[in-house]
Amino acid sequence: MERPWEADASAGFSRRLGRSPQELGLTSATESCPDIWEMDNGDVAVIGRDVTPEVAARLPDGVSIGADERLVIIPRSLLVAAKPDIPDA
Numbered sequence: 001m002e003r004p005w006e007a008d009a010s011a012g013f014s015r016r017l018g019r020s021p022q023e024l025g026l027t028s029a030t031e032s033c034p035d036i037w038e039m040d041n042g043d044v045a046v047i048g049r050d051v052t053p054e055v056a057a058r059l060p061d062g063v064s065i066g067a068d069e070r071l072v073i074i075p076r077s078l079l080v081a082a083k084p085d086i087p088d089a
Contacts, residue, residue: 011039018082026075034074036082048072 014037018024021033035047052070065071 008039008041008043011041011043013045014038014040015085017044017085018078018080021078024075024077024081026078034078036074036078038085046072046074048074 017036017038021027021035027033033047034049037045037047039045049072050070051073052065055071056065059065
């Protein structure tokens, strides 16, 4: 069965949404930083901690993680800082 949406791995990084993890005090280094980026095709890339194995067994009803998907967690402050950059529609 074909999916209605597929990630386009060839899309380029267009702009950071919100402030950098360094500006928000979420990291003391430049590696392993949570981040949110808009891609040049309009999709959004999220860098966070992969917690798939820890949460897979307790997902809410109707939620699933595909074999090629991962559940990542980012700090709330990162998403709040990105809110002004995210369009309403």
